[in-house]
Amino acid sequence: MASPLYLPLILLIIPLTITTAQNTPSPGYYPSSRVSSIGFGQGYSNLWGPQHQRVEQGTVTIWLDRSSGSGYKSLQPYRSGYFGAAIKLQPGYTAGVITSFYLSNNEAHPGDHDEIDIEFLGTTPDKPYTLQTNVYIRGSGDRNIIGREMKFHLWFDPTQDFHDYAILWTPSEIIFLVDDVPIRRYPRKSDATFPLRPMWVYGSIWDASSWATEDGKYKADYNYQPFIGRYKNFKIGGCTADRPASCSPPSASPSGSGGLSQQQSSVMEWVQRNYLVYDYCRDGKRDHTQTPEC
Numbered sequence: 676m677a678s679p680l681y682l683p684l685i686l687l688i689i690p691l692t693i694t695t696a697q698n699t700p701s702p703g704y705y706p707s708s709r710v711s712s713i714g715f716g717q718g719y720s721n722l723w724g725p726q727h728q729r730v731e732q733g734t735v736t737i738w739l740d741r742s743s744g745s746g747y748k749s750l751q752p753y754r755s756g757y758f759g760a761a762i763k764l765q766p767g768y769t770a771g772v773i774t775s776f777y778l779s780n781n782e783a784h785p786g787d788h789d790e791i792d793i794e795f796l797g798t799t800p801d802k803p804y805t806l807q808t809n810v811y812i813r814g815s816g817d818r819n820i821i822g823r824e825m826k827f828h829l830w831f832d833p834t835q836d837f838h839d840y841a842i843l844w845t846p847s848e849i850i851f852l853v854d855d856v857p858i859r860r861y862p863r864k865s866d867a868t869f870p871l872r873p874m875w876v877y878g879s880i881w882d883a884s885s886w887a888t889e890d891g892k893y894k895a896d897y898n899y900q901p902f903i904g905r906y907k908n909f910k911i912g913g914c915t916a917d918r919p920a921s922c923s924p925p926s927a928s929p930s931g932s933g934g935l936s937q938q939q940s941s942v943m944e945w946v947q948r949n950y951l952v953y954d955y956c957r958d959g960k961r962d963h964t965q966t967p968e969c
Contacts, residue, residue: 699830699856700941700942700945701938701942702855702856702857702938702939702942703929703936703938703939703942704855704927704928704929704936704938704939705855706757706841706843706852706855706925706926706927707757707759707839707841707852707855707910708855709757709912709925710757710759710910710911710912710925711910711912712908712909712910713909713910713911714733714909715730715733715735715747715906715909716730718749718750718876718909718911719735719747719748719749719750719876719878719909720747720748720750721745721746721747721748722746722747722748722877722879723743723744723745723746723879724737724743724744724745724746725745726743727739727740727743727744727745727901728745728747733907733908734905734906734907735747735878735905735906735907736903736904736905736906737878737879737880737903737904737906738880738901738902738903738904739772739880739881739882739895739900739901739902740897740900740901740902741897741900744879744880744881744882745879745880746877746878746879746880746881747877747878747879748875748876748877749875749876749877749911751875751915751916752780752783752873752874752875752915752916753778753844753873753874753875753876753911753913753914753915753916754871754872754873754874754913754914754915754916754918755844755845755846755913755914755922755923755924756843756844756911756912756913756914756924756925757841757842757843757910757911757912757913757924757925758776758778758841758842758843758844758876758910758911758913759839759840759841759842759852759908759909759910759911760776760839760840760841760878760906760907760908760909760910761837761838761839761840761906761907761908762774762776762795762833762837762838762840762904762905762906763833763834763836763837763838763904763905764795764804764833764834764904765834765902765903765904766800766834766835767800767899768799768800768896768899769797769798769804769899769902770797770798770799770884770887770888770893770894770895770896771797771882771883771884771887771888771893771894771895771896772797772880772881772882772883772887772895772902773794773795773796773797773879773880773881773882773883773887774794774795774797774879774880774902774904775792775793775794775795775877775878775879775880775881776793776840776842776876776877776878776906777790777791777792777793777794777842777876777877777878778790778791778792778842778844778870778874778875778876778877779791779874779875779877780872780873780874780875782875783872783873784813784872787813788811788813789811789812789813789870789871789872789874790809790810790811790870790874791809791810791811791842791844791849791870791874792807792808792809792810792811793806793807793808793840793842793851794806794807794808794809795807795833796826796887796888797887797888797895797902798888798893799888799893803828803829803832804828804829804833804834805826805827805828805952806826806827806828806829806833806840806853806858807824807825807826807827808824808825808826808827808851808858808859809822809823809824809825810823810849810861810870811823811870812867812868812869812870821965821966822955823861823955823966823968824953824955825859825951825953825954825955826951826952826953827858827946827950827951827952828950828952829853829950830946830949830950837905837907837908838853838854839852839853839854839855839908840852840853841853841855841910843924843925843927844870844874844913844924845923845924845926845927845933846863846871847862847863847933848860848861848862848863848927848933848934849861849870850927850935852927856942856943856946857927857935857939857940857942857943857946858943858946858947858950859943859947860934860935860943861968862968864967864968865967865968867967868966868967868968873916876911878904878906880902880903880904882895912924912925913925927939955969956968956969
């Protein structure tokens with residue numbers, strides 16, 4: 676989520692087994708190869724903090740300092756699709772800082788919005804970044820917060836190079852991908868637990884000191900400013916809100932019929948076995964009557 680109204684949630688840490696990046700198994704299928712890259716201006720424009728955003732040679736740089744962060748937004752809303760970008764994060768002390776890529780309709784439905792998040796939770800130099808995935812359905816921090824967080828460490832250092840991060844949102848499922856490796860699948864089990872209204876695509880960097888790093892233990896320290904996020908290789912392959920119902924988004928799997936192949940499912944299980952650090956469905960302190968999909 677990309678609003679400072681977001682409230683902290685109780686965290687549950689699941690034991691982490693470290694596996695080297697060299698052992699990353701192949702997913703066998705690469706959805707990103709089916710979607711063409713676009714220039715930033717073809718799909719997006721600045722939303723806020725224009726003085727903290729720069730576009731150079733296909734790379735968008737946004738930064739946070741004591742005066743402001745920055746964010747951008749897609750030119751059109753979508754009701755399904757593949758949405759991706761290559762992102763490089765800042766090394767060093769980034770506690771309290773959120774770098775994000777997400778879908779939302781919070782401007783169209785304030786207090787009652789849907790959202791699908793990829794958020795990088797800033798950290799201290801001795802600990803890895805956490806990638807938080809989240810799904811909201813008609814709820815946000817300013818009314819009734821029901822987060823569906825799954826958090827991961829990564830099998831590589833996301834500050835050393837650009838890596839591809841993507842959300843595939845279809846009428847039947849949401850799949851989160853890192854370098855075409857599926858890390859989470861959120862199926863549509865009921866209309867009440869699945870986002871169905873059109874959403875825009877956003878990217879942002881902002882100060883979330885109240886909750887982002889170890890439940891707010893470590894805050895943003897502006898002695899280390901500016902905090903920088905870099906984005907390039909934007910991909911949008913989807914159905915805009917005004918397209919006919921016959922429009923269908925790309926598939927995550929080679930079958931073209933949705934879901935994941937056996938090989939993709941095995942890779943996702945590998946990621947969750949080795950790098951998953953929080954799963955809302957396994958959090959005994961959560962009220963699971965609010966998350967019946969668990």
